[in-house]
Amino acid sequence: MKKRTLTAVLLVLVMLITAGCGKKEEAPKAEENTANAEAGEAAAEDSPKEGEAYTIVIPQTQNESDPQVIAYHMLEEALEERSEGRIQVDVYSGGTISSGDTETLQLVASNAAQIGNCPNFTLAESIGVKALYIWDYPFLFQSSEEMYQIMDDPDFWSDVSAQIEANSSLKVYSNYVNSWQLISNSKRAVATPADLSGLKIRTSTAELYVSTINALGGNATPMAWGEVFSALQQGTVDGAFVASTLFDLNKFSEVQQYATDVNPNANLQIVFINRDFYNSLPEDLQKIVDEEMANFVTNVRELCAETEANAWDSIESSGVEVTHLTEEQRAEFTEAGKVIWEEKADVAGEEVVALVREKLGR
DSSP, X not given: OOOOOHHHHHHHHHHHHHTTOOOOSSOOOGGGHHHHHHHHHHHHHHSOOTTSOEEEEEEOSSOTTSHHHHHHHHHHHHHHHHTTTSEEEEEEOTXXXXXSHHHHHHHHHTTXXXXXXXXXXXXXXXXXXXXXXXXXXXXXXXXHHHHHHHHTOXXXXXXXXXXXXHTSSEEEEEEEEEEEEEEEESSOOOOSGGGGTTOEEEEOSOHHHHHHHHHTTSEEEEOOGGGHHHHHHHTSSSEEEEEHHHHHHTTGGGTOOEEEOOOSXXXXXXXXEEHHHHHHSOHHHHHHHXXXXXXXXXXXXXXXXXXXXXXXXXXXXTTOEEEOOOHHHHHHHHHHHTTHHHHTHHHHOHHHHHHHHHHHTO
Protein backbone atom coordinates (compact mmCIF):
# COMPACT_ATOMS: atom_id res chain seq x y z
CA MET A 1 0.00 0.00 0.00
CA LYS A 2 1.38 3.39 -0.93
CA LYS A 3 1.36 6.41 1.41
CA ARG A 4 0.58 9.68 -0.25
CA THR A 5 0.25 13.21 0.99
CA LEU A 6 -2.18 15.92 0.02
CA THR A 7 0.61 17.54 -1.94
CA ALA A 8 0.97 14.40 -4.02
CA VAL A 9 -2.75 14.36 -4.66
CA LEU A 10 -2.74 17.96 -5.89
CA LEU A 11 0.33 17.32 -8.01
CA VAL A 12 -1.32 14.35 -9.71
CA LEU A 13 -4.45 16.36 -10.47
CA VAL A 14 -2.46 19.34 -11.78
CA MET A 15 -0.42 17.05 -14.03
CA LEU A 16 -3.54 15.41 -15.34
CA ILE A 17 -5.25 18.71 -16.07
CA THR A 18 -2.11 20.10 -17.70
CA ALA A 19 -1.91 17.01 -19.90
CA GLY A 20 -5.26 17.83 -21.40
CA CYS A 21 -7.80 16.28 -19.07
CA GLY A 22 -11.35 17.47 -19.63
CA LYS A 23 -13.04 19.88 -17.22
CA LYS A 24 -16.62 18.68 -17.59
CA GLU A 25 -18.71 18.94 -14.46
CA GLU A 26 -20.90 15.96 -15.30
CA ALA A 27 -20.89 12.83 -17.43
CA PRO A 28 -21.39 13.81 -21.11
CA LYS A 29 -24.66 13.01 -22.83
CA ALA A 30 -25.25 11.27 -26.15
CA GLU A 31 -25.15 14.48 -28.19
CA GLU A 32 -21.56 15.05 -27.06
CA ASN A 33 -20.32 11.78 -28.57
CA THR A 34 -18.83 13.41 -31.67
CA ALA A 35 -16.90 15.90 -29.57
CA ASN A 36 -15.75 13.10 -27.28
CA ALA A 37 -14.53 11.05 -30.23
CA GLU A 38 -12.59 14.01 -31.64
CA ALA A 39 -11.12 14.74 -28.21
CA GLY A 40 -10.12 11.09 -27.92
CA GLU A 41 -8.31 11.20 -31.26
CA ALA A 42 -6.44 14.34 -30.22
CA ALA A 43 -5.58 12.82 -26.85
CA ALA A 44 -4.29 9.68 -28.55
CA GLU A 45 -1.93 11.78 -30.70
CA ASP A 46 -0.46 13.46 -27.61
CA SER A 47 -0.48 10.40 -25.36
CA PRO A 48 2.62 8.53 -24.22
CA LYS A 49 4.11 6.33 -26.91
CA GLU A 50 4.80 2.63 -26.57
CA GLY A 51 7.30 2.03 -23.79
CA GLU A 52 6.34 5.16 -21.86
CA ALA A 53 4.33 5.18 -18.64
CA TYR A 54 0.61 5.76 -18.28
CA THR A 55 -0.88 6.77 -14.93
CA ILE A 56 -4.23 5.44 -13.73
CA VAL A 57 -5.85 7.27 -10.83
CA ILE A 58 -8.60 5.38 -8.95
CA PRO A 59 -10.68 7.42 -6.46
CA GLN A 60 -12.40 5.57 -3.61
CA THR A 61 -14.63 6.95 -0.86
CA GLN A 62 -14.18 3.92 1.41
CA ASN A 63 -11.20 3.15 3.63
CA GLU A 64 -8.40 0.62 3.18
CA SER A 65 -10.29 -2.22 4.88
CA ASP A 66 -13.16 -2.07 2.38
CA PRO A 67 -13.27 -5.05 -0.02
CA GLN A 68 -13.55 -2.71 -3.01
CA VAL A 69 -10.35 -0.90 -2.04
CA ILE A 70 -8.56 -4.18 -1.40
CA ALA A 71 -9.57 -5.42 -4.85
CA TYR A 72 -8.34 -2.20 -6.44
CA HIS A 73 -4.95 -2.65 -4.80
CA MET A 74 -4.86 -6.16 -6.28
CA LEU A 75 -5.60 -4.58 -9.66
CA GLU A 76 -2.85 -2.03 -9.04
CA GLU A 77 -0.26 -4.73 -8.44
CA ALA A 78 -1.37 -6.81 -11.42
CA LEU A 79 -1.38 -3.92 -13.90
CA GLU A 80 2.00 -2.60 -12.80
CA GLU A 81 3.59 -6.05 -12.86
CA ARG A 82 2.13 -7.24 -16.18
CA SER A 83 2.87 -3.94 -17.93
CA GLU A 84 6.42 -3.97 -16.54
CA GLY A 85 5.89 -0.50 -15.13
CA ARG A 86 4.40 1.07 -18.25
CA ILE A 87 1.17 1.44 -16.28
CA GLN A 88 1.37 3.10 -12.87
CA VAL A 89 -1.71 2.94 -10.65
CA ASP A 90 -2.57 5.27 -7.76
CA VAL A 91 -5.48 4.22 -5.52
CA TYR A 92 -6.73 7.11 -3.39
CA SER A 93 -8.98 5.71 -0.64
CA GLY A 94 -10.89 7.28 2.22
CA GLY A 95 -12.39 10.11 0.17
CA THR A 96 -8.97 11.68 -0.46
CA ILE A 97 -9.92 13.06 -3.86
CA SER A 98 -13.61 12.14 -4.06
CA SER A 99 -16.24 12.68 -1.38
CA GLY A 100 -19.01 10.70 -3.05
CA ASP A 101 -20.20 8.54 -5.92
CA THR A 102 -21.27 11.42 -8.17
CA GLU A 103 -17.88 13.09 -7.78
CA THR A 104 -16.10 9.82 -8.58
CA LEU A 105 -18.18 9.48 -11.74
CA GLN A 106 -17.41 13.07 -12.77
CA LEU A 107 -13.68 12.58 -12.19
CA VAL A 108 -13.55 9.51 -14.42
CA ALA A 109 -15.91 10.97 -17.03
CA SER A 110 -13.65 14.02 -17.36
CA ASN A 111 -10.45 11.91 -17.34
CA ALA A 112 -9.18 13.57 -14.15
CA ALA A 113 -9.26 9.97 -12.87
CA GLN A 114 -9.26 6.92 -15.11
CA ILE A 115 -10.98 3.97 -13.35
CA GLY A 116 -13.83 3.94 -10.87
CA ASN A 117 -17.20 2.58 -9.83
CA CYS A 118 -20.51 3.93 -8.66
CA PRO A 119 -23.99 2.59 -7.87
CA ASN A 120 -26.22 1.76 -10.82
CA PHE A 121 -28.69 4.50 -9.90
CA THR A 122 -25.97 7.18 -9.76
CA LEU A 123 -24.89 6.29 -13.29
CA ALA A 124 -28.51 6.12 -14.47
CA GLU A 125 -29.28 9.56 -13.05
CA SER A 126 -26.18 11.08 -14.63
CA ILE A 127 -26.41 9.71 -18.17
CA GLY A 128 -30.07 8.81 -18.61
CA VAL A 129 -29.89 5.03 -19.11
CA LYS A 130 -33.18 3.93 -17.56
CA ALA A 131 -32.49 0.19 -17.76
CA LEU A 132 -29.86 0.57 -15.02
CA TYR A 133 -32.66 1.10 -12.51
CA ILE A 134 -33.86 -2.49 -12.90
CA TRP A 135 -31.71 -3.64 -9.97
CA ASP A 136 -33.42 -1.23 -7.57
CA TYR A 137 -36.89 -2.80 -7.60
CA PRO A 138 -37.59 -4.21 -4.11
CA PHE A 139 -37.65 -7.99 -3.82
CA LEU A 140 -37.48 -8.47 -7.61
CA PHE A 141 -34.10 -10.13 -7.03
CA GLN A 142 -33.87 -12.34 -3.97
CA SER A 143 -30.22 -13.40 -4.01
CA SER A 144 -26.88 -12.29 -5.41
CA GLU A 145 -27.02 -15.30 -7.72
CA GLU A 146 -30.19 -13.90 -9.29
CA MET A 147 -28.58 -10.48 -9.58
CA TYR A 148 -25.63 -11.98 -11.44
CA GLN A 149 -27.96 -14.09 -13.60
CA ILE A 150 -29.27 -10.89 -15.15
CA MET A 151 -26.01 -8.92 -14.93
CA ASP A 152 -24.12 -11.63 -16.80
CA ASP A 153 -26.83 -12.32 -19.35
CA PRO A 154 -24.87 -11.46 -22.53
CA ASP A 155 -27.87 -10.15 -24.45
CA PHE A 156 -29.21 -8.00 -21.61
CA TRP A 157 -25.93 -6.56 -20.34
CA SER A 158 -24.44 -5.97 -23.78
CA ASP A 159 -27.46 -3.83 -24.65
CA VAL A 160 -27.26 -1.88 -21.37
CA SER A 161 -23.50 -1.37 -21.62
CA ALA A 162 -23.89 -0.18 -25.21
CA GLN A 163 -26.39 2.44 -24.01
CA ILE A 164 -23.98 3.54 -21.27
CA GLU A 165 -21.14 4.00 -23.72
CA ALA A 166 -23.39 5.83 -26.21
CA ASN A 167 -24.44 8.30 -23.52
CA SER A 168 -21.10 8.90 -21.83
CA SER A 169 -17.32 9.05 -22.11
CA LEU A 170 -17.05 5.71 -20.29
CA LYS A 171 -16.14 2.18 -21.27
CA VAL A 172 -17.93 -0.17 -18.88
CA TYR A 173 -16.68 -3.55 -17.76
CA SER A 174 -19.14 -5.22 -15.45
CA ASN A 175 -20.65 -4.88 -12.02
CA TYR A 176 -20.78 -6.45 -8.58
CA VAL A 177 -22.95 -6.70 -5.51
CA ASN A 178 -21.39 -4.82 -2.62
CA SER A 179 -23.95 -6.24 -0.17
CA TRP A 180 -27.68 -6.38 0.53
CA GLN A 181 -29.58 -3.54 2.15
CA LEU A 182 -30.59 -3.58 5.81
CA ILE A 183 -32.85 -1.15 7.63
CA SER A 184 -31.52 0.21 10.91
CA ASN A 185 -32.89 2.66 13.46
CA SER A 186 -32.40 4.00 16.99
CA LYS A 187 -35.99 3.61 18.24
CA ARG A 188 -37.22 0.01 18.19
CA ALA A 189 -36.85 -3.46 16.69
CA VAL A 190 -38.46 -3.80 13.25
CA ALA A 191 -40.05 -7.15 12.34
CA THR A 192 -43.03 -6.02 10.23
CA PRO A 193 -43.79 -3.08 7.93
CA ALA A 194 -46.02 -1.65 10.68
CA ASP A 195 -42.94 -1.30 12.90
CA LEU A 196 -41.50 1.26 10.46
CA SER A 197 -44.43 3.61 10.89
CA GLY A 198 -43.29 7.09 11.90
CA LEU A 199 -39.56 6.35 11.49
CA LYS A 200 -37.48 8.71 9.35
CA ILE A 201 -35.19 6.44 7.35
CA ARG A 202 -32.29 7.80 5.33
CA THR A 203 -32.12 6.60 1.72
CA SER A 204 -30.06 7.56 -1.29
CA THR A 205 -31.68 9.96 -3.72
CA ALA A 206 -32.62 7.08 -6.05
CA GLU A 207 -36.37 7.19 -6.76
CA LEU A 208 -36.92 3.46 -6.22
CA TYR A 209 -35.05 3.50 -2.90
CA VAL A 210 -37.27 6.31 -1.68
CA SER A 211 -40.37 4.49 -2.97
CA THR A 212 -39.27 1.26 -1.28
CA ILE A 213 -38.99 2.73 2.21
CA ASN A 214 -42.30 4.56 1.82
CA ALA A 215 -44.03 1.40 0.54
CA LEU A 216 -42.67 -0.57 3.51
CA GLY A 217 -44.16 1.93 5.96
CA GLY A 218 -41.27 4.25 6.81
CA ASN A 219 -40.73 7.92 6.00
CA ALA A 220 -37.95 8.04 3.40
CA THR A 221 -35.43 10.88 3.85
CA PRO A 222 -32.99 11.19 0.90
CA MET A 223 -29.51 12.27 1.98
CA ALA A 224 -25.98 12.29 0.58
CA TRP A 225 -23.73 9.53 1.88
CA GLY A 226 -21.24 11.86 3.51
CA GLU A 227 -23.96 13.29 5.78
CA VAL A 228 -25.41 9.99 7.02
CA PHE A 229 -23.34 9.24 10.13
CA SER A 230 -23.71 12.72 11.61
CA ALA A 231 -27.43 12.76 10.78
CA LEU A 232 -27.89 9.49 12.66
CA GLN A 233 -25.75 10.73 15.51
CA GLN A 234 -27.68 13.98 15.85
CA GLY A 235 -31.10 12.39 15.41
CA THR A 236 -31.88 14.23 12.17
CA VAL A 237 -33.06 10.83 10.94
CA ASP A 238 -34.03 7.78 12.98
CA GLY A 239 -32.41 5.16 10.81
CA ALA A 240 -30.80 4.19 7.53
CA PHE A 241 -31.46 2.03 4.50
CA VAL A 242 -27.89 0.91 3.84
CA ALA A 243 -25.75 -2.00 2.66
CA SER A 244 -24.88 -4.29 5.56
CA THR A 245 -21.12 -4.16 4.89
CA LEU A 246 -21.16 -0.35 4.78
CA PHE A 247 -23.12 -0.27 8.04
CA ASP A 248 -20.43 -2.43 9.65
CA LEU A 249 -17.31 -0.88 8.11
CA ASN A 250 -18.47 2.67 8.82
CA LYS A 251 -19.32 1.82 12.46
CA PHE A 252 -22.97 2.79 12.29
CA SER A 253 -23.38 0.54 15.34
CA GLU A 254 -22.13 3.51 17.37
CA VAL A 255 -25.27 5.49 16.51
CA GLN A 256 -27.87 2.78 15.78
CA GLN A 257 -29.38 0.27 18.20
CA TYR A 258 -31.52 -1.90 15.88
CA ALA A 259 -31.01 -3.53 12.48
CA THR A 260 -33.17 -5.83 10.35
CA ASP A 261 -32.08 -7.96 7.39
CA VAL A 262 -34.96 -6.82 5.16
CA ASN A 263 -32.84 -7.24 1.99
CA PRO A 264 -35.27 -5.72 -0.55
CA ASN A 265 -32.42 -5.03 -2.95
CA ALA A 266 -28.64 -4.91 -3.10
CA ASN A 267 -26.01 -2.21 -3.43
CA LEU A 268 -24.90 -2.73 -7.04
CA GLN A 269 -21.71 -1.12 -8.33
CA ILE A 270 -20.89 -0.50 -12.01
CA VAL A 271 -17.18 -0.58 -13.00
CA PHE A 272 -15.82 1.70 -15.73
CA ILE A 273 -12.78 3.33 -17.31
CA ASN A 274 -12.48 6.62 -19.17
CA ARG A 275 -12.84 5.72 -22.83
CA ASP A 276 -10.47 8.38 -24.18
CA PHE A 277 -7.77 7.19 -21.80
CA TYR A 278 -8.41 3.56 -22.77
CA ASN A 279 -8.25 4.40 -26.49
CA SER A 280 -4.92 6.19 -25.95
CA LEU A 281 -3.31 2.95 -24.73
CA PRO A 282 -1.31 0.77 -27.13
CA GLU A 283 -3.12 -2.46 -28.05
CA ASP A 284 -0.92 -4.62 -25.85
CA LEU A 285 -1.76 -2.49 -22.79
CA GLN A 286 -5.46 -2.44 -23.70
CA LYS A 287 -5.38 -6.24 -23.68
CA ILE A 288 -3.73 -6.27 -20.24
CA VAL A 289 -6.25 -3.75 -18.87
CA ASP A 290 -9.19 -5.75 -20.26
CA GLU A 291 -7.93 -9.00 -18.75
CA GLU A 292 -7.11 -7.50 -15.36
CA MET A 293 -10.39 -5.61 -15.15
CA ALA A 294 -12.14 -8.94 -15.68
CA ASN A 295 -10.02 -10.39 -12.87
CA PHE A 296 -10.87 -7.37 -10.72
CA VAL A 297 -14.60 -8.05 -11.11
CA THR A 298 -14.08 -11.69 -10.14
CA ASN A 299 -11.97 -10.71 -7.12
CA VAL A 300 -14.25 -7.93 -5.88
CA ARG A 301 -17.34 -10.14 -6.16
CA GLU A 302 -15.65 -12.79 -4.02
CA LEU A 303 -14.27 -10.29 -1.50
CA CYS A 304 -17.63 -8.54 -1.11
CA ALA A 305 -19.41 -11.88 -0.60
CA GLU A 306 -16.91 -12.85 2.10
CA THR A 307 -17.20 -9.47 3.81
CA GLU A 308 -21.00 -9.61 3.74
CA ALA A 309 -20.99 -13.11 5.23
CA ASN A 310 -19.06 -11.78 8.22
CA ALA A 311 -20.85 -8.43 8.51
CA TRP A 312 -23.89 -9.63 10.47
CA ASP A 313 -21.75 -11.38 13.10
CA SER A 314 -19.74 -8.20 13.47
CA ILE A 315 -22.88 -6.05 13.71
CA GLU A 316 -24.36 -8.29 16.41
CA SER A 317 -21.11 -8.46 18.37
CA SER A 318 -20.99 -4.65 18.37
CA GLY A 319 -24.14 -4.57 20.50
CA VAL A 320 -26.78 -3.86 17.86
CA GLU A 321 -30.05 -5.77 18.37
CA VAL A 322 -30.47 -7.67 15.10
CA THR A 323 -33.78 -8.97 13.77
CA HIS A 324 -33.49 -11.80 11.26
CA LEU A 325 -36.84 -12.07 9.52
CA THR A 326 -38.74 -15.34 9.44
CA GLU A 327 -40.14 -16.54 6.11
CA GLU A 328 -43.59 -15.26 7.12
CA GLN A 329 -42.24 -11.84 8.12
CA ARG A 330 -40.20 -11.55 4.92
CA ALA A 331 -43.28 -12.46 2.89
CA GLU A 332 -45.14 -9.56 4.51
CA PHE A 333 -42.39 -7.12 3.55
CA THR A 334 -42.26 -8.58 0.04
CA GLU A 335 -45.99 -8.13 -0.50
CA ALA A 336 -45.72 -4.51 0.66
CA GLY A 337 -42.79 -3.77 -1.65
CA LYS A 338 -43.59 -5.66 -4.84
CA VAL A 339 -46.43 -3.25 -5.75
CA ILE A 340 -43.63 -0.98 -6.99
CA TRP A 341 -42.91 -3.40 -9.85
CA GLU A 342 -46.02 -2.17 -11.61
CA GLU A 343 -46.55 1.24 -10.04
CA LYS A 344 -43.02 2.35 -10.96
CA ALA A 345 -42.42 0.20 -14.05
CA ASP A 346 -41.75 3.33 -16.07
CA VAL A 347 -38.61 4.10 -14.03
CA ALA A 348 -36.57 1.33 -15.70
CA GLY A 349 -39.00 0.94 -18.60
CA GLU A 350 -42.00 -1.37 -18.78
CA GLU A 351 -40.33 -3.64 -21.35
CA VAL A 352 -37.22 -4.03 -19.21
CA VAL A 353 -39.23 -4.82 -16.08
CA ALA A 354 -41.38 -7.33 -17.97
CA LEU A 355 -38.30 -8.99 -19.50
CA VAL A 356 -36.52 -9.42 -16.16
CA ARG A 357 -39.66 -10.65 -14.42
CA GLU A 358 -40.02 -13.26 -17.16
CA LYS A 359 -36.38 -14.34 -16.84
CA LEU A 360 -36.76 -14.67 -13.06
CA GLY A 361 -40.20 -16.28 -13.17
CA ARG A 362 -41.84 -13.39 -11.28
